[in-house]
Amino acid sequence: MGVRGTLEVVAVLGRRSVLQTFRRPQLAAPLLVFPTLLLAIQSAGVGEAVNLPGFPPVDSFFQFLLPAAMVQSAMFGGNAGGIALAVDIETGFTDRLLAAPVPRFAIVAGRLAGTAALGALTALWFLAIGLIFGAPIEEGVPGALLMIVLVTMSAFAFGTIGAALALRTGSASIVQGTFPLVFVVLFLSTAFFPEDLLVEPAQTIAKYNPLSFIVDAVRDPVISTLTAEDLLLGLAGIALVGGLGTLMSLRAMRRREAMG
Amino acid sequence: MAVALRSDLTTIAAMLRRSANELIRVPGAAIPGVLAPTIFFLGLTSVFGSLTLLPGFDTDSYKSFMIPVSMLQGAGFTGAAAGVNLARDIEIGLFDRFLASPAPRWVLLTGTVAAAAVRSLIPATVLLIVALAVGAHSPGLDGLVVAIAMVMGTAVLAACWGVTLALRFKTQSAAPLMQSAMLALILSTTAYAPQDLLTGWLATVAAINPMTQVVDATRQGFVGGVTWAGTWPGIVALLGFVVVLGAFALRGMRRTAF
Numbered sequence: 434m435g436v437r438g439t440l441e442v443v444a445v446l447g448r449r450s451v452l453q454t455f456r457r458p459q460l461a462a463p464l465l466v467f468p469t470l471l472l473a474i475q476s477a478g479v480g481e482a483v484n485l486p487g488f489p490p491v492d493s494f495f496q497f498l499l500p501a502a503m504v505q506s507a508m509f510g511g512n513a514g515g516i517a518l519a520v521d522i523e524t525g526f527t528d529r530l531l532a533a534p535v536p537r538f539a540i541v542a543g544r545l546a547g548t549a550a551l552g553a554l555t556a557l558w559f560l561a562i563g564l565i566f567g568a569p570i571e572e573g574v575p576g577a578l579l580m581i582v583l584v585t586m587s588a589f590a591f592g593t594i595g596a597a598l599a600l601r602t603g604s605a606s607i608v609q610g611t612f613p614l615v616f617v618v619l620f621l622s623t624a625f626f627p628e629d630l631l632v633e634p635a636q637t638i639a640k641y642n643p644l645s646f647i648v649d650a651v652r653d654p655v656i657s658t659l660t661a662e663d664l665l666l667g668l669a670g671i672a673l674v675g676g677l678g679t680l681m682s683l684r685a686m687r688r689r690e691a692m693g
Numbered sequence: 694m695a696v697a698l699r700s701d702l703t704t705i706a707a708m709l710r711r712s713a714n715e716l717i718r719v720p721g722a723a724i725p726g727v728l729a730p731t732i733f734f735l736g737l738t739s740v741f742g743s744l745t746l747l748p749g750f751d752t753d754s755y756k757s758f759m760i761p762v763s764m765l766q767g768a769g770f771t772g773a774a775a776g777v778n779l780a781r782d783i784e785i786g787l788f789d790r791f792l793a794s795p796a797p798r799w800v801l802l803t804g805t806v807a808a809a810a811v812r813s814l815i816p817a818t819v820l821l822i823v824a825l826a827v828g829a830h831s832p833g834l835d836g837l838v839v840a841i842a843m844v845m846g847t848a849v850l851a852a853c854w855g856v857t858l859a860l861r862f863k864t865q866s867a868a869p870l871m872q873s874a875m876l877a878l879i880l881s882t883t884a885y886a887p888q889d890l891l892t893g894w895l896a897t898v899a900a901i902n903p904m905t906q907v908v909d910a911t912r913q914g915f916v917g918g919v920t921w922a923g924t925w926p927g928i929v930a931l932l933g934f935v936v937v938l939g940a941f942a943l944r945g946m947r948r949t950a951f
Binding site: 457462466467473474475476477478479480481484485486494495613616619620621625626630632634 | 728729732733735736737738739740741742743744746747749866869870873876877880881884885886890891892893894895896
């Protein structure tokens with residue numbers, strides 16, 4: 434199959450992945466409902482935190498938290514994509530694709546393309562919420578576009594981890610069981626609070642957590658002027674997560690093929 | 694009359710035993726109800742621990758402030774899980790057999806929610822142990838009794854909600870709706886900060902959300918002393934929830950044909 438044919442397969446599988454998510458409430462809810470709910474509750478519940486000494490200058494805690502909701506949604510999207518892939522494996526759909534004249538990587542790439550597209554959609558959703566409820570993007574339209582790109586790339590990267598888990602276990606319930614771990618990674622990062630105000634040991638872990646770099650890069654255009662350092666660190670964080678997930682996915686795919 | 698009542702109680706006891714058997718045979722079934730609130734407790738106290746530096750907090754320990762919320766959250770998830778389990782029973786046809794039995798509908802509902810109330814003690818116990826281990830204040834005996842009563846009551850209201858949805862949608866796919874509604878109900882209160890420190894829409898919603906009374910009643914022993922004035926509004930709020938949601942669940946049971 435040529436490059437064009439492969440791209441068509443990826444596009445069709447990606448489209449299927451997006452439609453599947455919106456048709457199944459258990460896949461769509463974590464993407465939009467939970468992050469929006471937490472954004473609404475935490476921004477109002479902890480709103481006075483901006484008065485704490487050491488909190489960076491922001492218009493509101495809502496403005497500070499908006500990028501975290503985007504990245505959180507991207508992480509949930511990666512997990513939901515893994516669950517959907519595992520369901521495909523359980524129901525035999527993936528076996529049928531493997532029997533078809535389709536390159537192996539296109540099967541996973543299609544799912545990841547769908548996860549990335551969902552990442553872009555959720556980024557737009559949260560940008561709209563931010564504009565409606567008063568979270569200005571300090572860097573304006575270019576900043577908003579950069580945020581969409583970073584969140585889309587993050588969704589793809591987190592999707593590789595979900596895909597690796599699905600390919601390794603072939604069980605939707607096991608992939609779903611890793612969902613709480615998403616929160617562990619989130620809480621041990623600078624997603625919800627500035628690093629200097631976190632309580633130990635979260636503060637030390639957050640300093641090295643790649644998710645902190647990703648969230649800070651997405652947050653930069655919202656609350657201040659974009660810096661090359663934060664952007665590069667964010668891209669490095671995405672590359673690290675995506676690289677690790679891709680390696681794990683490749684190994685899991687080879688193992689699955691070897692097992693027949 | 695006495696024979697009928699004894700028969701009803703036997704049925705409720707059998708449903709409680711069935712719930713306990715599930716825990717023994719599938720120990721992993723209790724993990725989601727325990728894991729999520731524990732992660733939230735440890736995570737939120739690590740992230741927002743500095744909030745107690747703000748003037749207006751009635752405790753210097755955010756762990757003490759947060760543990761009652763996490764216990765109620767665990768009860769909410771456990772109660773919602775009763776709805777998910779009922780939806781599973783409906784999907785596999787087991788619930789039809791319950792409906793075909795001579796057990797009255799209210800007995801089937803009572804057995805389901807009573808099992809949820811008992812099961813809610815598992816996450817509450819684990820959370821309490823974890824919280825005390827990481828430095829939360831002890832609630833004292835009276836504070837513990839009030840907290841347990843609130844936790845079990847919350848599990849009952851969550852189970853009634855879950856049962857209502859399970860009977861309406863008849864699919865486990867309704868699980869996110871069961872869980873997220875409970876999460877929203879519990880968190881749109883004084884969960885994160887005292888009423889005076891809440892901002893925006895939450896300040897208004899928390900002031901009128903009856904669940905705030907339940908959260909505050911559960912919190913008393915952890916951040917100060919237990920008083921009747923701090924307890925009865927929580928009891929009234931829970932009773933109100935249970936009466937309304939219980940009526941919906943019972944209506945759903947009575948309308949369900951096999």
